[in-house]
Amino acid sequence: MKTIHLEPLHETIVEFVSENGLNVRILPKKGFVKTSVSLQIGFGSIDVFVRNSNGDFKLPDGIAHFLEHMIFENTDKDISKSFTEIGASVNAYTTYNRTVYYFSTASPLEKGLNLLLETVFHPEFDSEQIEKERKIISSEIQMYEDDLEQSLYYDTMKLMYKHHPISSDIAGTKESIAQINETVLKTAFDVFYHPENALLVISGDVDTDFVKDLVNAKMSGINFGVHHQTSLLIEDEHQSIVSPRLSVKKDMMNSFVMIGIRLDLPFYTPSQGAIEEMKLLLLMDNFFSKSSEFYKTLQKQKAINNNFDFSVTVEPSFAHILFFAETKTPEKTASAIKSMILKIKTLKLDVERFVIQKRKIIGQFVQIFNSTSSASALVSEYALKNTRIDELIASIESFDIEEMTPLVELIQEDKIVEVIYHS
């Protein structure tokens, strides 16, 4: 067992690997009533290119999400009800890079933990259940069609990436999920649902030794094969953007604008990516935050309202920056954001702001550790990036403003896309 101390937050994270190779993190939170437990599988919607003993092949889009639905559908018992009976509430979600099963409880942890590990690692793929889930997921996909922000995001991804699966909807399409059957589910399960590709995080007022014994006892009772199968990175990605612009008329009161900057980063290791992502976020925040001159000017010109945001994503196989704005003047707003993006190469960073930004990020970390569920989500997310939170905080504190400047060179004019949903 390894104990990591987070200062000045006064938090500790205990790490160990259980019997059968499951990675475990415990966050003791004294005085909290709720214990949050999450089991994260390194299987997201982009992990569709895989390699096993049969060679390399592609899984249908939406497979990770479909599998997540199937895990909770058991012919013998209602999983959700089983958790309710022991005073816990359970749920799951799939993102582009992970599937997460989680529950929280104010009752003792043992039964829930056992049930979670049993359920996730012992699925059943009954053909009748598969048909039923297909219908439910189709309906879910249809519901997302009404979600304008989500479809704006995917339209932007489709302009930036020609082949990369990040441009496909997490749930897949009606056509892609039609290809999913028992064999496909079983193959995907065998490739990804192995303890070495999973992480268990427990956050709450728990005794670490007790939890360790519990996990070991449960895990040693489950049989796993040798894990020698992997998800493949998508190295043959089309190098340029697909198209710089898309404009669609929608039934809306205000228009939406999304600007995407595709970044050509070298194939980073996940932990390098986490640091680069943080630096890029600081850089963007320096010029585009709600305290910036840019924001003030655009609001004054009535070109944006309070619904303005940006995000940075750096992953081993792709990286981009996104801007979102709601506006009455989409053309003007889009061109203002784009010209500011190009202009930052010639601007100096605001030094005073840079100092404030670091305090802001440290403050945000403290806030996250105020809740067992947000703390465990943070730890899971960075575990996937192979990054320790204490090292990340130390890096942020030691960032020098000079390190930020070269990052602007990553922005290339011919890698910028814009999507407008006109009202």
Next chain:
Amino acid sequence: MTIKTISLPGLTITCVSMEKFKTIGISLRIIGPFEQRSLNDRALLGSVLLGASKKYPNKQKLNRRLDYLYSTELQTSTQKVGLQSVVSFDMLLVNPKYVHHSEHLISDGLELLSDVLFRPNLRKGLFLKHLVKEEIRLLKEELEVTYHDKSEYAFHLFKNKMFSEEMFRFNPKGELESLQEVTSETLMNCYKEMMNSNQKEMYIIGDIDADEIIDIISNTFRFEEGLPQSRWLDDEIVKESEPQTYKEHGELSQSRITMGYRTNILSNHEDTEAMILFNILFGESDQAILFQTIRESHHLGYYVSSSYFGNKGVLFVFAGVAKGDEDQTILLIQDSLKQIQLHQLSEESLDLAKETLINRIKRSSDSLSSVIARHVMNMKLFNTPYNEEDKIEKILKVTLEDIFRVSHSLRLDTVHIYQNQGENHENNPS
């Protein structure tokens, strides 16, 4: 957990000390009657105050200061609680124990709040005209967004039908139609009224020294004595009528169904716990009868759920289904209610609902805002501090008979369907 309440002239301060939290929550509430005439002014005033004070003449300066104070959050909102309008300023500060260089974090935060509240940047005694215009624009665009979320918009349309004669139809965040009537003058009148004759309360929660904080507040916040406010339940009387059905159209793929029931069981009623449990059994979770019937047995739609608003005595059912499936779904929802009314419910499912509710109650003590919220409501409705054991005991006492009884209190009032204009989807015969 220890609670200390002290009444200063014009301000009641409640400090809740809980060691486990790493942040400190501060909430200032200005309470007046919920009225149509002042609704937009009260919705806007908070953001106008944040928009320009003498010390922070624009939002950029204020945000910069908040970020400097370790990402302190400061939000203002206006809510309707019962028939009261509550304008809140909510601040979330990092506890100085957990960051470097932070000696005065709490007093700095409180000082910032008092700068915003007491020392606005005025011209000729009025709020700056350009700022008022700007905030009206921002609020207008924020309200318009409701239209983008089809489910939210469906509920908005529904409310206008079911509550056409009641205060409940108004959005405390502002009403689009009359927003342009707000001026620097109306806002100033509203500000004076709030500062001079509204009731003020302040809540501070976290790992705090109550005496120290009360000391800072009593030196920084000085209010006029306000009028006491007490209408914490929305008990507006409505005349009984036959259930009405409405259909409205828009551009959307899934049809949204909203059904509204009325009940005489409000949050202060002795059956309120039974009603909350009924709602869990009826439609709140995926073990609930509605979900099991509509989605699991009949494979209709992606979501169906119910919510009970004890503050008003109403229960809503929400469903999203493919076009063409609306009528069948509405019948199934009514059948599901009948099922409970005809005593088709097991002791086991009630035990499960109790377990869910008790767990939720226990867990709420891990959230700063929930701890405050439950304490405040209990004080307002019963004039006693919130007691978790009592609450749990009441829940455990609820019997199946109680559930059947409260299910009979529900009277269907309005059915609303928001759907696409066009033909039914080909694969959904109706």
